[in-house]
Amino acid sequence: MVDDLRKYLNHLLEKVNGLHCILITDRDGVPLVRAVTERAPPLALRPNFISTFGMATDQASKLGLGRNKTIISMYSSYQVVQMSKLPLVITFIGSDNCNTGHILSLESQIEPFLKDLEVVVADAP
């Protein structure tokens, strides 16, 4: 199952110009499935970077605008799009000029595969 999903994520990586990696992790940043190209910044793949999203989304949900779903962080040479699919988190890392709208539209294509993974994370002690 995970191999099929990884293949599918690699296929999605090729479809979006400038997209370097797609990671599916749990709330703490522990990677479950990852599709990575050699251009992805190694530091951004570490759990201590990815897990900061958990705190950020919790704080963003307190702004009175409803529950936070997505955070887009633009850096000088990278962009990071993180989606809350609790108990899972999807992280996309791309170049700064990568098509953000195209990355956001991948959500609906990945979503059907998350149900099985959610069960795995929910069952973990």
Next chain:
Amino acid sequence: MENDLDKVVEEIMSMPNVNGCLIADPQGLCLASKGAAHVDSAGIIVAISEQACKIQPNMKPPTVCLETDKKQCLIQRHGTITGAIFKLKT
């Protein structure tokens, strides 16, 4: 701020057989949309126009026409802005 853009979108929507209109920025984020055009399709519309530009990189961006039995979608890039018009076929 976006009044001028809204005016343009209204003008396009008033044309015969037009049932949707979308304007997107180079990042694939929607600036304006009306009618049948869905906000989420902005990224894909910009990606289609980017790919079409690669066919003849030295020429001005081409107009892409996606056609089905009943509908038509015209995609055109102008500078950094990409526009899409959804039309019903007569």
